[in-house]
Amino acid sequence: MIVGRRRSIGKLVVTPFLIALLLISVFALVFVRSQIVKLEYRLGELEKKKTLCLRERKVLFAEKTSQLSFARLEASSQSQDGFVLPDRLKVVQIGKHTRSMPSHASFKEKQLAEP
Amino acid sequence: MRTGRAVILHTAVVFGFLIVAYRLTDLMLFDHERLARRAQQQHTAVEDVQVRRGIIFDRMGRELALNLDLESLYCDPKTFAPSWETIRMLAPLVDREPQKMLSRIPDEGRFVWIKRKLPPETADKVRALNIEGLGFVTEAKRFYPKGDLASHVIGFVGIDNQPLEGIELQYDKYLGAKGGKVFRERDASGRTLSSGISAEAKGNNIVLTIDEVLQRIVEKELDRALEQWRAAAATAVMMDPYSGGILALANRPAYDPNAGGSAPGFEKRNRAITDCYEPGSVFKIVIGVGSLEEKLVTPNSLFDVSRGGIEVGGKVIRDVHKYGVITFKEVIQKSSNVGSIMAGMRLGKENIYRYAKLLGIGEKTGIDLPGEVSGWIPKPEHWSGTSLGAIPIGQEVAVTPLQIVRAYAAIANGGYLVRPHIVSEVLSPDRKTLASFRDGERRAVLSAKTAETFKEILKSVTEDGGTARSASVDGNLVAGKTGTAQMIDPRTKRYSKDKYVSSFVGFVPADNPRIAMIVVVYEPKGQIYGGVVAAPVFREIARQALSYLNVPREDVPGKQALLAWR
Structure with a gap:
């Protein structure tokens, strides 16, 4: 009699619990999948933004490179800022020179040091 | 009654399931391939991989050619x-x-370009008009940030980024990609999902031997010369005499490669x-070194x-002045035509031809630029x-400026003919060599x-008594040679009386x-002599280049030293 009751209580509790667990699992899977898709959408949007930013960066970089061309620097520094380019004839010799080039030009060493 | 309704309901349910089952079978088995293909088309967006050409750098890593992403x-x-x-806007x-714009749009088809590679601000203005039936495609546009600087070296590309000139053409297999x-997932409204795949392919980068600053110096001085002498054109090549690396190569007139197609x-x-x-x-180098080498x-x-x-072959060749009895050194120093022809007669035509070939005359230098010609010597x-009177003084032969500077570089470096080149390195997109x-x-x-002896002779050319006193640079000795040649008039096929090359x-x-240069x-108008027209240009370029390259002066006693500004 007691055993039969226990079985019926077990049935009453476990079965709905398992069904609920099944449903929750199914919904959890669906939820996770929908979140992944949502993230993919967000990533897609961010990639678009990234592309736009990179495009803008390329334009700015090109502008910077144009502005830093020697011709522009030379023109603007001489006309606006009063700078002059290096001229050996205006150099005063004041001490021992650090070696920037091979003392004798030859095939053995690189002839032109980095300025 | 209840039983009857139940039977009807059950029959309806079963029938309904049968219909669904039939439809599912049809979709999944009989019409599967067609529908799967259609579904694939609907939820897949296909994008072209954006090809970006490699960047071109000068020898110091300054960008000379790069890419912009513009909308078409x-x-x-x-x-x-x-x-x-709307059309008018x-x-x-x-x-x-x-009217013209409308006439270019056909009645049929689904795609026609309106305008390629619009500036960003223009694209924004067009987008703001919100016109149905218009769309944008992102395309790469080659951009040359330094304008016409080194345009003949770098070259340019066409509207589809196809290489047309210069390094762009010569090194296309490296620069191109x-x-x-790329396939991306998309939904019904056209929104794409991230695939995590980059839709950009980059070419390899090129590092030139050209130096932007030296190039600018050369171009600036050529512009000045062109203006001063109202010349038709000008060329200069600066080279490292030991490696053959071209430090600057400029031609005037020049063009802006950003609009290369319309130049x-x-x-x-x-x-x-x-x-x-x-x-x-300048061709007297052949007679000079040949005569010295043959002792x-x-x-x-x-x-x-x-x-x-x-008189040679019935034709009289004269000197500019009567010099009297002069040494062989003075023959070169004063550029005596008569003396050179006399030396050439001693050397003989076989030897003249042999030494010209040895110095690279009449053959391509092998420079890595497209379109090089070999020149010509019979x-x-x-x-x-008359050839024995003409060739020793640089007539009846055809050369390129690069051939001549290479021949003189052989004197500078002790007797070696180097291979001129303009690219020093090819780098991968992540900058590996x-x-x-x-x-x-x-x-x-x-x-x-022989190289040393002839160098001493060439040094005398820029000293007092030489034809190129105006080429001498304060602080350092210059060795070189002037050249003045008549041009052939294409109409008469004879030497022109007013067109010269200096x-x-x-x-x-x-x-x-450190530098060899032509x-x-x-x-030129007004003056024709190389010592008057071209030598001062050499001096100005050399003066600035030596300062930039930090080459010490040789006329300062003791240790060379740095350096304070006055």
Whole structure:
């Protein structure tokens, strides 16, 4: 009699619990999948933004490179800022020179040091 | 009653399931392939891989050519039905007449370009008009940030980024990259999901031997010379005499490679390697080194040129002045035609031809730029009666400026003919070296003694009594040679009386040469002599270049030193 009751209580509790667990699992899977898709959408949007930013960066970089061309620097520094380019004839010799080039030009060493 | 309803309900349910089952079977088994293909098309967006050419750098890593991402405007004629007012607003934005723009749009088809590679601000303005049937595609546009600087070296590309000139053409297999397609998932509204795949393919980068600053110095001085002498054109090549690396190569007139397609042909000519000219007296290097190498003369051998002229094959060739009895050194120093012809007669036509070939005359230098010509020197068996009087003074031969500067570089470096080159390295997009120029590509053509002796003679050219006093640079000795040659008039096929080519070629510092350079000015007005027209240009370029390269002065006693500003 007691055993039969226990079985019926077990049935009453476990079965709905398992069904609920099944449903929750199914919904959890669906939820996770929908979140992944949502993230993919967000990533897609961010990639678009990234592309736009990179495009803008390329334009700015090109502008910077144009502005830093020697011709522009030379023109603007001489006309606006009063700078002059290096001229050996205006150099005063004041001490021992650090070696920037091979003392004798030859095939053995690189002839032109980095300025 | 209840039983009857239940039977009807059950039958309806079963029938309904049967219909569903039939439809599912149809979809999944019988029509599966077609529907799967259709579904694939609907939820897959196909994008072209954006191909970006590699960047071109100068030897210090300054960018000379790079890429921009610009938007190109297209139209779908099927959905494009704007009002006349809209057309009138759109047309000026794309630089078209409204009527012309409409006439270019066909009635059928789904795609036609309206305007390629619009500036960003223009694209924004067009987008703001919100016209149905118009769309944008992102495309790469090659951009040359330094404008016309080194345009003949860098070259340019066409609207589809196809290489057309210069390094862009020569190194296209490195600079270009293969395209392709990228597939992305999309939903019904066209929104794409991230695939995590980059849709950009980058080419390899190129590092040139050209130096932006030296190039600018050369171009600036050529512009000045062109203006001063109202010349038709000018060319200069600056080279490292030991490695053959080209530090600067400039031609005038020049063009802006950003609009290379619309530049006229004469502006695009890279005269340094594609145009031949009769070199005049700079060709006396062949007679000089040949005579010294064959031990037919010494610098002090005497030549009687007091008559001021010499007859060869019935033609009299004269000197500018009567010099009397002069040494072989003075023959070169004063550029005596008579003395050179006398030395040439001693050397003989076989030897003249042999030494010209040894110095690279009449053959391509092998520079890595497209369109180089070989020049021309006739074989001895084809020489006419006047050739022995013409060739020793640089007539009846055709050379390029690059050939001449290479020959003089052989004097500078002790007798080696180097291979001029313009690219030093090829780098992968992540800046790893893929290829680099092989140093040591040179050919011994003269003995060191002959090179040294002739160098001493060339030094005298820029000293008092020489033809190129105006080429001398404060602080360092210059070795070089002037050249003045008549041009052939294409109408009469004879030497023109008013069209000349003035040139100066040399190297500096003479005893420790860092740069070898040639300056050629075509058709100067007012003055014609190389010592007056081209030599001062050489001096100005050399003066600034030596400062930039931090080459010490040789006239300061003791240790060379740095450096404070006055």
